[in-house]
Amino acid sequence: MWDNRWNKLKRSIAVVSLSAALAAVMVGCGAKDKLEGQGEAAAPPKAGGGEVQAGNAAKKTVYPLKVTDATGKEFVFAKAPERIASVSPAETETLFALGLGDKIVGVSDFCDYPAEAKAKPKLGSIVKPNEEALIAAGADLVVTGVSMQTPAVEKLRGLKVNLFKLEPKTINDVIRNVRMMGQIFDRQEQAEKLAASMEADRKKVTDAVKDVAPEQKKKVFIEFSPGWTVGKGEFIDELITLSGGVNVASSEKGYVKISEEKIIAANPQVILYPKNLIDDQSKKTLDQIIRERSGWNQIEAVKSNKLAGVDKDTMSRPGPRITQALVEFAKGIYPERVK
Incomplete structure (x- = not known):
């Protein structure tokens, strides 16, 4: 039942938010100041192909691509990851929105949107995923979000899980992360469309109340x-x-x-x-x-x-x-x- 799952999630949020190391569940640990809130490209990636003359924005990611996540860890992608796992509902939604559903090999127990996410193999909680299931998934990259804190991140990395953490605290952070994931997975055109739609929603509201x-x-x-x-x-x-x-x-x-x-x-x-x-x-x-x-x-x-x-x-x-x-x-x- 969702209500039981929501209350479990609520209790997880409460535990994390009251910890001495964190002021709140959404606050990142160990991230560089300029990276607070999200990961970002360590060096601006060069987009091959540019814009098509007819006006269709068709950017392609040029690899190798260097990207730094919210913990300050630098990742170098030789190519777009083919097998992806997500242990964060927000990031799972982003992956599906970028058209990567067929590449997702596992999600957290709380990932239920879009409907296709429910059919993916389950990898445990958003705070401490099932280590055996996560390793068995054989993902090239595992994406996590605001609920997983540094000790759990480092433990999984110690088990050779290639874990990329996002830590958005504002809408701008979320939109930047959408674009960054578009770069990592070579889905820049889809990312730009999604980001533009989100920016349009925000403008609709801010214009209405300005x-x-x-x-x-x-x-x-x-x-x-x-x-x-x-x-x-x-x-x-x-x-x-x-x-x-x-x-x-x-x-x-x-x-x-x-x-x-x-x-x-x-x-x-x-x-x-x-x-x-x-x-x-x-x-x-x-x-x-x-x-x-x-x-x-x-x-x-x-x-x-x-x-x-x-x-x-x-x-x-x-x-x-x-x-x-x-x-x-x-x-x-x-x-x-x-x-």
């Missing part, structure tokens, strides 16, 4: 799982900001447990939550839990029924659908501006 005066910006509270919200420094907070809202938890950093009293005092005008998420213990939807909390009927968002459900996967995965989540956020905050 004339909202600072004093008119709505106060927003987001509860991404029961009892948890997010502060500064994470992409979910950026989604609120780009949507023209003010995150009432912005004084916090990373993923934090909510203080019910502080939320009541902050009096948000809009509450965002993952729709159709059912709490394991109470068997209630998250919006039911929010409405039934003691004293929360005083909050303006609850009184005026300004609770907006957003898709739980798009809002939690810094992948190619993250700008779809941005549009959903903006519709929830300013439905009169974003259609």
Whole structure:
């Protein structure tokens, strides 16, 4: 059941986000300053072929290609990897979006989008994959994302797993990573189309809210799982900001447990939550839990029924659908501006 899987994922996020080594689950360890948030080409790769005269952008990657991942490790690709594994749902979505589905030999237990991902061999969790299954997959390159931390990365590398880590913290990071993966896998044309679509989504939202005066910006509270919200420094907070809202938890950093009293005092005008998420213990939807909390009927968002459900996967995965989540956020905050 998804709800059980989501709560397992939630608990994994909570453990990682509260560790002493990390301020939040999305913060990378050991990355160079200029690489914070994503990997990047160590030296700009030369694209062979250039642009076709007819206007069709048909860039080809010239190998060998040097690329540095979010941990600061340099990779040299003699050719495009043929056998790919992904232990991160966001990165799995990117690989499929670039047309690489037939080259994927394994995915994490949480990789369920697109539908084809469900049929791929499963390699365990996003935090600590099944080592035997990962090795047996025989991938030329294994891609991981924000949930796997440095100790797990280094352990797998010690087992000769060729592990490439991405660590996006902003939409710009996600878009850059899409283009970088297009370079690595020689799918630059597909990557450019995807990046352009994501940039168009973002522009649609920012154009719609650009004339909202600072004093008119709505106060927003987001509860991404029961009892948890997010502060500064994470992409979910950026989604609120780009949507023209003010995150009432912005004084916090990373993923934090909510203080019910502080939320009541902050009096948000809009509450965002993952729709159709059912709490394991109470068997209630998250919006039911929010409405039934003691004293929360005083909050303006609850009184005026300004609770907006957003898709739980798009809002939690810094992948190619993250700008779809941005549009959903903006519709929830300013439905009169974003259609």
